[in-house]
Amino acid sequence: MVQIQSSSTISVPTAFAFDYVTDFTLMPEWLYGIQEIRCINGIPNGVGSRYEGAIKLGATLRSAIEITAHEPNRLLATESRAGIVNQSSWQFRELAEDLTEIHTTIDYELPGGLAGRLLAKAIEPFISIGVASSERTLRSNLEVRFQALTR
Secondary structure (H helix, E strand, C coil): CEEEEEEEEECCCHHHHHHHHCCHHHHHHHCCCEEEEEECCCCCCCCCCEEEEEEEECEEEEEEEEEEEEECCCEEEEEEEEECEEEEEEEEEEEECCEEEEEEEEEEECCCHHHHHHHHHHHHHHHHHHHHHHHHHHHHHHHHHHHHHHC
16 A cells, blocks of 8 residues: 655644535545545535545546544544545644644555556656645645635
8 A cells, every 4th residue: 555645734723624624525626636526425524424536647546435534623534435445534733723734644555467557657647746736725725715714
């Protein structure tokens, strides 16, 4: 399994950041490559919520995920239930009243054999681009939205 980690410090309150990240309908605004995501069990938030989605990272990868941890203002975790094997977590830490650290961990596993090796080569260049872009966009979107609310 491949693991990717990143951390960002964002100038917004922790609750504001948590609410934005856990609203999966907003994910295409900030998560690099997301082409679609939709709730498939009628539970839009919290443990047990299930989503299907597609992300384009050189190749289009599909997965169905379930929220496995949802601790307000602290933790969001997901795990795949179908498609590409993956697990993700976002940990939130309040550094100050309007300053939040978000630590992201993404683990994924591609299929074995020749197909898996070809897929790995196709998406490898996009992984670091995607992580950096998602981090920048998430920070920008959160800070702009928060500033608009506090004006």
